[in-house]
Amino acid sequence: MTHAVPVAPSVAPPARRIRRLADRQVVDRTELDRLLDGQLIGHLAAVHHGEPVVVPMAYARVGDDLLLHGSTGGGFALRAADERQTVAFAVTALDGVVVARSLFDHSMNYRSAIVYGVLEPVADEPAALDALSDRLLPGRVAELRASTRKEVAATRVLRLPIVDVVMKARAGGPSEAADDGEDHAQWAGVVPHAPSWGEPIASGLTPPGTPLPDSVAALATDSRPA
Amino acid sequence: MTHAVPVAPSVAPPARRIRRLADRQVVDRTELDRLLDGQLIGHLAAVHHGEPVVVPMAYARVGDDLLLHGSTGGGFALRAADERQTVAFAVTALDGVVVARSLFDHSMNYRSAIVYGVLEPVADEPAALDALSDRLLPGRVAELRASTRKEVAATRVLRLPIVDVVMKARAGGPSEAADDGEDHAQWAGVVPHAPSWGEPIASGLTPPGTPLPDSVAALATDSRPA
Numbered sequence: 061m062t063h064a065v066p067v068a069p070s071v072a073p074p075a076r077r078i079r080r081l082a083d084r085q086v087v088d089r090t091e092l093d094r095l096l097d098g099q100l101i102g103h104l105a106a107v108h109h110g111e112p113v114v115v116p117m118a119y120a121r122v123g124d125d126l127l128l129h130g131s132t133g134g135g136f137a138l139r140a141a142d143e144r145q146t147v148a149f150a151v152t153a154l155d156g157v158v159v160a161r162s163l164f165d166h167s168m169n170y171r172s173a174i175v176y177g178v179l180e181p182v183a184d185e186p187a188a189l190d191a192l193s194d195r196l197l198p199g200r201v202a203e204l205r206a207s208t209r210k211e212v213a214a215t216r217v218l219r220l221p222i223v224d225v226v227m228k229a230r231a232g233g234p235s236e237a238a239d240d241g242e243d244h245a246q247w248a249g250v251v252p253h254a255p256s257w258g259e260p261i262a263s264g265l266t267p268p269g270t271p272l273p274d275s276v277a278a279l280a281t282d283s284r285p286a
Numbered sequence: 287m288t289h290a291v292p293v294a295p296s297v298a299p300p301a302r303r304i305r306r307l308a309d310r311q312v313v314d315r316t317e318l319d320r321l322l323d324g325q326l327i328g329h330l331a332a333v334h335h336g337e338p339v340v341v342p343m344a345y346a347r348v349g350d351d352l353l354l355h356g357s358t359g360g361g362f363a364l365r366a367a368d369e370r371q372t373v374a375f376a377v378t379a380l381d382g383v384v385v386a387r388s389l390f391d392h393s394m395n396y397r398s399a400i401v402y403g404v405l406e407p408v409a410d411e412p413a414a415l416d417a418l419s420d421r422l423l424p425g426r427v428a429e430l431r432a433s434t435r436k437e438v439a440a441t442r443v444l445r446l447p448i449v450d451v452v453m454k455a456r457a458g459g460p461s462e463a464a465d466d467g468e469d470h471a472q473w474a475g476v477v478p479h480a481p482s483w484g485e486p487i488a489s490g491l492t493p494p495g496t497p498l499p500d501s502v503a504a505l506a507t508d509s510r511p512a
Contacts, residue, residue, distance in 0.1 A: 105331035107333050110333065114338075154481070166426070211388070244493070251502060265474065
C-alpha cells in the first residue's frame with residue numbers, strides 16, 4: 061500500500077525519517093485525506109515537565125490544516141501552543157481484524173496518520189468554529205443562528221498544519237502461503253470493522269413529534285467513518 | 287458521572303492531580319474496565335529526543351495490567367521500556383454526537399482513560415500472547431495450535447500496570463434549560479455512535495464452503511465495543 065506521491069515536504073528530524081522508511085507506509089495525499097476526513101477524534105501528544113501527555117480531541121481537516129477544538133484555558137493543547145512546543149496528533153481507523161491460521165499471523169487492518177508540528181492560532185475563529193461544527197454534523201451550521209461573540213470568546217481553535225506526516229496502513233487478507241505448514245482446510249480472512257450511527261434519541265425538552273433536522277437525518281446514511 | 291470509588295492509588299505528580307479534579311472525571315473501576323475491555327486499540331505516547339511521539343497499539347486488559355503488543359525491535363514502545371521512561375496510554379470510546387439548539391452546546395459523548403506508567407516486560411510471554419489473541423478474537427486461541435518458540439521469540443509483549451489513571455466521560459443529552467433563549471421547538475438530542483463488525487470475507491486460500499470458526503461467527507453478536 062505504498063504510493064508514489066509524497067504527502068508533503070518533510071521537515072522531520074532523523075529519528076522520524078527512519079519511521080518513514082518503515083513497512084506499511086502510505087505517502088498518498090488522497091489516502092491521507094480520506095483517513096483524516098473519516099474520523100471525528102484524534103489523540104494529541106505533547107511533553108509536559110519532561111513526561112508525555114496525550115488526550116483525545118475533536119478535529120476537522122480544512123484544506124492543509126487540522127483544526128483542533130479546546131475550551132479556553134482547558135488543557136495542555138493551549139499550553140503547548142503558547143510554548144510553541146512540537147506536538148504529535150494521531151488519527152487512526154481500525155478497518156478490520158485479520159484472521160489467520162496461526163495466532164502469529166493474526167493482525168489488524170488499520171490506517172494511521174501522525175501529524176507533527178506546532179499548534180498555531182487560527183486567523184478567523186468564528187469560521188473555524190463553524191468548520192468544526194459542520195465536520196461533526198455536516199449541514200448543522202446552516203440550521204442554527206450564528207455563534208454569539210460570547211460563545212466564540214469562550215472557545216479556542218488551534219491549527220496544526222499538515223506538513224510533517226507519517227501515515228501507515230494495512231489492508232487485505234492474512235499473509236498466507238500454500239506451503240507454510242498451516243492447515244488450509246481452515247477458514248481465514250478478514251472481519252471488517254467500522255463505526256456506525258444509531259437511532260437518534262430526542263432530548264427531554266424536544267416536543268414530541270419534532271422532525272429530525274436534515275443534518276441529523278443525514279447521519280444515518282453517513283459514510284464518513286469509512 | 288463522578289463515582290466514589292477511586293480507580294487506584296495515585297502516584298501522580300502535582301500537574302497530573304490537577305487534571306484529576308477536572309470536570310467529567312470518572313473514578314469507578316467498573317466503568318474503567320468496561321472502557322478498556324470495549325476497545326481494541328489505544329494510543330501510546332512517549333518522549334523521544336525531547337519531542338512527543340504517539341502511535342496506535344493493540345492491547346488487552348488482563349486483571350490490573352494492560353498488555354501491549356509490539357514486534358521485536360519495532361518502535362519506541364520497546365525503547366521507552368528499555369529506558370524505563372514514563373509513558374501515557376490513551377483509550378477512547380466515542381459514544382455519540384450531542385446535538386443542541388446552539389452550535390456552542392454541541393458536544394460528543396465519550397469515555398476516555400489515560401494510563402500513566404513505566405512499561406515492564408511480562409513474566410510469561412506465551413501466556414501474554416494468548417491473552418492478546420483472545421482479546422482480539424475471543425476463543426481463537428483454543429481453535430489453533432500453540433505458538434511456536436520461534437513465533438514467541440519474534441514478538442514482544444509489554445505490561446503497563448493500571449495504577450495511575452485519569453478517566454473522563456460525558457454521557458446524556460445536551461445541556462439545555464427551558465429559559466436559555468434557544469428555540470425549543472427544534473429537535474435536540476443524541477445520535478449514538480459505536481463500532482460494528484461487517485460480514486467476514488474469506489481469504490483466497492480458504493476452500494469454498496469452509497465454515498466460519500466459532501470465534502469469528504461470534505463477532506457478529508459481539509458487544510465488546512459498547
